[in-house]
Amino acid sequence: MATLHTRTSARYMMAPAVLLLLAWMLIPLGMTLYFSFLRYNLLMPGMEEWTGFLNYKYFLTDPAFDDALINTLLLVGGTLLITVIGGTLLALMLDQPFFGRGIVRLMVIAPFFVMPTVSALVWKNMLMHPVYGLFAWLAKSVGLPPVDWLAQVPLLSVIMIVSWQWLPFATLILLTAMQSLDEEQKEAAEMDGAGAISRFIYIVVPHLARAITVVILIETIFLLSVFAEILVTTNGGPGTQSTNITYLVYSLALLQFDVGGASAGGIVAVILANIVAIFLIRMIGKNLDR
């Protein structure tokens, strides 16, 4: 957009969309902020009154909050670790020519299209179930006692389910990045005496650095708000072992009917997400600048 005129008219054209989006964001945020300062419980209708920061005090001193915070970080970190490393290896495999590559690629990408509730149900009932599950059958067939995944290692189970869903995304992004690597660069490295492993470490991984940061950024945004998988499988339990902040806010609002406290939790979650975002953007900014 070259001239002043086109720039001004472009602004007018964009204005409705921008205003709509802004309202869409600001009104819920404003309402949540307002509710977070009220004593607002659905079991006591008409008793709302201003309580200042009391909701925040209760939320932050709730022992469940500490658990939820740690669980959230473990869930995000663990899933990122699995999807980035697994995605790189899968992409490396799918980049090689082999028989039936097209079909395999399609199948690897498939989990991404399954909705979270469905995949969580499949994992819960068909894979992780201590009686009917595939894992239990595998364990029994080698003579081991079956593991009750969702009861014994609930957070790990949730991490596995979420990783399974996000692995295709990481694989897809990293595969396209890998395919954009100049063939001559690999050949040059081969001529320079680099073996397959050195080529991977010195040529492929640095080439993937950008794609990996993009994967981390996008996944973090979505992983901070994982909810359906927990609701369907563990309901945040046992105790708070698989409760993340999103689930904690849900349970405050819709299980304990404490709208005020849940709103305070929501605002805390927004602040935490922003702290994570600042770190991420800094890290990624450094990586993307090159």
Next chain:
Amino acid sequence: MGNIRLENVKKAFGDAIVIPDLDLEIENGEFVVFVGPSGCGKSTLLRLIAGLEDVTGGKIWINGRDATGEAPASRGLAMVFQTYALYPHMSVYKNIAFPLKMAGMDKKAIDDKVRGAAETLNLTDFLHRRPGQLSGGQRQRVAIGRAIVREPKAFLFDEPLSNLDAALRVAMRLEISELHHQLKTTMIYVTHDQVEAMTMADKIVVLRAGIIEQVGSPLDLYRSPRNRFVAGFIGSPKMNFVEGDKAAKRDAYAIGIRPEHMTLSTDDGQWPGTVRVSEHLGSDTFLHVDVEGAGMMTVRSDGDVPIDHGVRVFLTPDEAKLHRFDADGKAL
């Protein structure tokens, strides 16, 4: 030391045969240029020598050792790619040091060698830049630097100048020739540009469809091409070919005469014609003449010939420098 011998080398990609059967001897210290039109298999041949492609049949000998099945790295050859193939995330220093690091050399020795190479190639000021911050010619020099630090038995160049602009190409051509005189290492150079071939080579290998049409020194090929293809490919502007009665008069199916081997006159000569286009280059003038009964011909003349479009001229070929070909295109 770096003599390379190709023995009955064959290469096919599936059903497509790129190189049917090829024998070639490259002497130690020679500057050999593979030249030919695109798709003639010259790059494939270079990649076969490098080991980046496997031969379908035949043997490759390097220094008298059978290298046919060897990995690229153990053949002791270095290659400069058309796109330079520098590692974008490494500095110039690390790019040049990479092959040495892979060879497991210690840091001190690497440092000496990299700085030595940088000195030779005028790269000392750029050692800490990344390839993205360099110009095309500098990148080319880094690629050469990465090749020379390995002290290879032979250098392989795959159209290294085709991504440079015209002026830089001439300058780099000189630099590579000079490097060859300095290092006296065998160099194999692939190009489709016959000017590069003529100016740099000790020995030119003209390829067409995977077959060697002729091997010889630049002037050999220029003076006595073995067939019509080589005659047309070597020399710029191209040789003029005439078929029909003008050729029959000289007992040939076709005759060829280079633009520089004809004399131009405005009043008398063997072949009358009309000038269609005249290109004044300053030092020379190239006239495209529509010769009666022979079609378009190109003739070279002095720089200050005042002839332009539409002028009637006469061309007289220098009979001693005329090439005669039979119906199969072979020189007579």
